[in-house]
Amino acid sequence: MASTAKTKEKDAGARERLMEATAQIMLEEGYAAATSRRVAARAGVRSALVYYYFPAMDDLFVAVMRAGADASLARMRQAISADEPLRALWTINTDPRWTGLYAEFVALANHRKVISAELKSYAERVRDIETAAATVALRAQGVDLNEYPPVAISMLVAQIARSLGNESAIGMTEGHEEMRELVERFLKRFASTEHAQAT
Amino acid sequence: MASTAKTKEKDAGARERLMEATAQIMLEEGYAAATSRRVAARAGVRSALVYYYFPAMDDLFVAVMRAGADASLARMRQAISADEPLRALWTINTDPRWTGLYAEFVALANHRKVISAELKSYAERVRDIETAAATVALRAQGVDLNEYPPVAISMLVAQIARSLGNESAIGMTEGHEEMRELVERFLKRFASTEHAQAT
DNA sequence: GTCTATAGACGGATAGAC
DNA sequence: GTCTATCCGTCTATAGAC
Numbered sequence: 120m121a122s123t124a125k126t127k128e129k130d131a132g133a134r135e136r137l138m139e140a141t142a143q144i145m146l147e148e149g150y151a152a153a154t155s156r157r158v159a160a161r162a163g164v165r166s167a168l169v170y171y172y173f174p175a176m177d178d179l180f181v182a183v184m185r186a187g188a189d190a191s192l193a194r195m196r197q198a199i200s201a202d203e204p205l206r207a208l209w210t211i212n213t214d215p216r217w218t219g220l221y222a223e224f225v226a227l228a229n230h231r232k233v234i235s236a237e238l239k240s241y242a243e244r245v246r247d248i249e250t251a252a253a254t255v256a257l258r259a260q261g262v263d264l265n266e267y268p269p270v271a272i273s274m275l276v277a278q279i280a281r282s283l284g285n286e287s288a289i290g291m292t293e294g295h296e297e298m299r300e301l302v303e304r305f306l307k308r309f310a311s312t313e314h315a316q317a318t
Numbered sequence: 319m320a321s322t323a324k325t326k327e328k329d330a331g332a333r334e335r336l337m338e339a340t341a342q343i344m345l346e347e348g349y350a351a352a353t354s355r356r357v358a359a360r361a362g363v364r365s366a367l368v369y370y371y372f373p374a375m376d377d378l379f380v381a382v383m384r385a386g387a388d389a390s391l392a393r394m395r396q397a398i399s400a401d402e403p404l405r406a407l408w409t410i411n412t413d414p415r416w417t418g419l420y421a422e423f424v425a426l427a428n429h430r431k432v433i434s435a436e437l438k439s440y441a442e443r444v445r446d447i448e449t450a451a452a453t454v455a456l457r458a459q460g461v462d463l464n465e466y467p468p469v470a471i472s473m474l475v476a477q478i479a480r481s482l483g484n485e486s487a488i489g490m491t492e493g494h495e496e497m498r499e500l501v502e503r504f505l506k507r508f509a510s511t512e513h514a515q516a517t
Numbered sequence: 518g519t520c521t522a523t524a525g526a527c528g529g530a531t532a533g534a535c
Numbered sequence: 536g537t538c539t540a541t542c543c544g545t546c547t548a549t550a551g552a553c
Contacts, residue, residue, distance in 0.1 A: 175530080
């Protein structure tokens with residue numbers, strides 16, 4: 120087996136450790152703290168090695184984003200065929216690790232063109248899949264898709280979930296309980312196992 | 319009249335110009351680009367002057383945030399007594415200038431404790447006022463406030479508005495049209511001038 | 518109140534040894 | 536593949552002249 124191919128799960132190669140370190144630092148201290156020296160230190164290597172694997176820091180950021188995005192997209196594709204697509208969407212977008220990273224990338228994109236283009240492309244794919252999931256759920260309930268466009272519903276679910284995560288990150292939890300209950304009631308109404316509205 | 323007091327509207331003092339420059343740079347290139355040298359250059363002064371008005375860069379950021387927050391809060395207090403409180407809320411939170419700055423501060427807060435505390439305190443005051451506005455609107459329509467907690471409704475309106483702004487900033491507009499129409503219909507239903515549901 | 522000058526730290530990135 | 540060493544730029548912040 121080639122050394123660059125995926126070997127054992129544990130004790131990953133330097134490249135993987137660098138990416139993981141970058142994600143952690145971004146989450147804990149913000150993207151500005153993810154410098155070549157700091158990510159190298161956390162990965163247990165010297166900073167020059169960063170530039171061996173990634174020509175420039177932007178390339179490292181893009182790699183981290185792609186990895187996270189791909190993982191998220193995979194989860195979402197599964198969600199479409201789940202029992203409750205909308206709930207799956209909600210759950211995925213509530214994952215603090217990914218929403219935190221996503222928020223950092225949005226901020227990063229604000230002044231790095233490479234990141235911005237990459238983020239937009241990812242965000243569009245995410246929206247497409249989320250919309251597909253919402254379409255499944257709404258159609259199963261016989262909802263008028265013109266009155267409640269799936270793309271809007273999927274935005275609602277995803278964005279509200281992310282908002283809760285972002286706010287929690289700075290200790291803001293006012294109204295979260297009420298919002299969660301409201302969403303819970305909404306999701307129950309669209310649980311695809313109950314095609315007729317009981318009670 | 320003292321020289322530190324508010325003089326003419328135009329050609330403001332260095333302190334005000336520094337704050338304005340900081341806000342502009344944060345919006346255009348992200349908070350990381352708002353360095354003492356760059357904000358000073360845009361304000362037309364030397365970087366050392368930044369430290370005359372603001373002991374440390376964090377103090378400058380906090381000042382910019384407070385100014386923006388106070389302006390937003392003032393608009394929101396007016397919104398409560400507006401004809402359509404929810405619509406006013408929506409309009410304020412769609413203002414790209416403020417939502418853009420807000421997003422940057424959220425990112426900044428991720429690794430600056432001073433900013434984090436300040437942001438949280440502001441966010442809580444905003445939520446309280448937004449909730450008051452939502453309460454007015456919902457009660458006028460005879461909505462069951464237990465079923466639809468004003469705090470959750472205000473979060474919905476504000477967060478979705480901000481989300482649209484954040485996405486537009488990176489060129490993501492997929493589904494925005496549908497979302498705007500959905501919100502528009504929602505807002506029309508709660509226009510407080512029509513206490514009974516016409517049509 | 519605004520400036521010049523500078524200290525001291527840290528950053529991105531590269532050259533070249535092993 | 537990983538390291539040491541280094542260049543050069545930018546940053547925050549301070550000292551002190553005007």
